[in-house]
Amino acid sequence: MAVMDEFREERDKIKHGTFKEKWKYFWDYYKWHVIGGTFALVVVIWISFDVTHQDESILYVAFLNCATVYDSSEYTASVEEYLGVEDGQSLTIDSSLDLTEDNTEAYYSYQTLAVRIAANEMDVMVAEEEFIYSYASADSMIDLTTVMSKEQLERYSDYFYYIDYALIESGYYDSEELTYEDLVLEGLAGHASPEDMEQPVAVGVYISTTTEPGDYVCTSAEFNQNYYYSEPVIYTIMIYSEHTDAALRFLDFICGYAS
Numbered sequence: 001m002a003v004m005d006e007f008r009e010e011r012d013k014i015k016h017g018t019f020k021e022k023w024k025y026f027w028d029y030y031k032w033h034v035i036g037g038t039f040a041l042v043v044v045i046w047i048s049f050d051v052t053h054q055d056e057s058i059l060y061v062a063f064l065n066c067a068t069v070y071d072s073s074e075y076t077a078s079v080e081e082y083l084g085v086e087d088g089q090s091l092t093i094d095s096s097l098d099l100t101e102d103n104t105e106a107y108y109s110y111q112t113l114a115v116r117i118a119a120n121e122m123d124v125m126v127a128e129e130e131f132i133y134s135y136a137s138a139d140s141m142i143d144l145t146t147v148m149s150k151e152q153l154e155r156y157s158d159y160f161y162y163i164d165y166a167l168i169e170s171g172y173y174d175s176e177e178l179t180y181e182d183l184v185l186e187g188l189a190g191h192a193s194p195e196d197m198e199q200p201v202a203v204g205v206y207i208s209t210t211t212e213p214g215d216y217v218c219t220s221a222e223f224n225q226n227y228y229y230s231e232p233v234i235y236t237i238m239i240y241s242e243h244t245d246a247a248l249r250f251l252d253f254i255c256g257y258a259s
Contacts, residue, residue, distance in 0.1 A: 056088060056089050056090065057089070057090050057091075057092065057121070057243075058083060058085060058089050058090065058091060058243055058246050059083065059091050059092070059123050059124070059243050059246040059247060059250060060092045060094070060116075060121055060122050060123045060124070060243075061092065061093045061094065061122075061123065061124040061126070061247075061250065062094045062095075062097060062113070062116070062122050062124065062125050062126065063093070063094065063095040063126045063127075063227055064097050064098070064099060064113075064125065064126065064127035064128075064131055065097075065098050065099055065100050065127060065128065065131070065229075066095045066126070066227050066228070066229060067227070067228040067229070067230075068095040068226060068227050068228070069225070069226050069227075072093070072095075072226040072227070075222065075223070075225075075226040076091065076093055078222070079091060079093070079250065079253060082249070082253050082258055083246055083249060083250065083253075095227060096109075097109040097112060097113055099113075099127075099131060117135075117140070117238070120238075120240045122238055122241075123237065123238055123241040123242075123243045123244075123246070123247050124235065124236065124237055124238070124241075124247050124250065125141075125236050125238060126207070126233055126234065126235050126236070127233055127234065128229075128231060128233050128234070129161065129180075129189060129233075129234055130180045132161070132204060132233075132234045132236060133163070133180060133183065133189060135236075136161075136163045136203045136204070136236065137163060137167075137168060137173035138168075138173070139165075139168055139239065140238060140239055141163075141203035141204065141236045141237065141238065141239055142203070142236075142237045142238065142239045142241065142244065143201050143202060143203065144156070144160065144202045144203065144204070144205070144237070145202050147237070147244045147248065148248060149248075152248060152251075152252070155217075155257065156205045156217065156251075157202070158215075159205050159206045159207075159215060159216050159217050160194075160202035160204070160205060160206075161202070161203060161204035161205065161206055161234045161236075162192060162193075162194045162197060162200040162201060162202055162203070163200075163201055163203050164188065164197035164198055164199055164200060164201075165199040165200075165201045166197070166198035166199040167188075167198075169199075203236055204234035204235055204236040205217060205234065205235045205236075205251065206232050206233075206234055206235075207219055207232065207233060207234070207235050207254070207255065208229070208231075208232040208233070209223070209224045209227065209228050209229050210232075214232065215232075216232040217255050218255070218256075219254050219255055219256070220253075220254060220255060220256035221256075223254045235251055
C-alpha cells in the first residue's frame with residue numbers, strides 16, 4: 001500500500017473513530033510535543049512569578065554542568081557577606097543545569113536556561129568552552145576589558161578567552177553546519193590567540209578547580225570544596241547584566257582575591 005493511501009486510511013479511521021480512539025491517536029503521536037510545551041509554559045509562568053515576587057537580585061550565577069556538594073549554603077552565606085547582601089536582596093548560585101547528556105533532564109535544562117537568558121535574569125555563565133562559544137558567538141557576553149579595573153586586567157588578562165568579533169559581524173558563526181570541532185581545527189577555539197584574530201574581544205576568563213598550573217586561574221580551596229569541574233571552564237558576564245561590579249567581585253572571590 002502506498003504511503004499516501006495508508007495516511008488517508010488512518011485519517012478516515014480517526015475521523016470516524018470514537019473519542020477514546022481519537023485521544024489515543026493524538027497522545028501516541030503528540031505526547032512529547034505536549035509535555036515539552038507544557039514544561040516550557042510552566043517554566044515561563046514560574047520565572048515570571050519568581051521575578052515579580054522575589055527580593056531584588058544583586059547577582060545571578062549559573063554554573064553549567066557542575067558537580068556540587070549536597071549543601072553549599074554555608075559557602076553561599078560567605079559570598080553574601082562578602083558582597084554585602086542586605087535584607088530584601090538576593091544572591092543566586094545555580095548549579096542545577098546539566099546540558100551534557102542527550103536526555104530529558106538536559107532538554108529541561110536547555111529550556112530553563114533559554115528562559116532565564118530571555119528574561120535578562122542571568123548575570124554570570126560558567127561552563128566549558130564548547131557551551132560558552134555558542135552564546136559568545138551570538139554576541140551575548142560583555143567585553144571584560146571595558147568593565148575590569150586596572151588591577152583586575154593585570155590579574156586576569158593572561159587567562160582571557162577571546163572571540164573574533166569580525167566573524168560575528170560576517171555571520172560566520174550563523175552556519176548550522178559549524179561545530180565546536182571545526183573551530184578547534186581552524187584555531188578559533190581552545191585558547192585561541194588574539195594575535196590571530198581580526199577583532200579579538202575578551203569575553204571570558206579561563207578558571208580551573210584543579211591546583212595544577214596552566215593557562216587558567218586556579219579557584220580557591222574553599223570554592224573547590226563546594227563546586228567541581230573536571231576541566232578548565234570559562235567565566236563570562238552576560239552583555240545585558242546590570243550587576244557587573246558584583247559579577248567581577250564574585251570572580252575575585254572564587255579565585256581567592258577577595259579583599
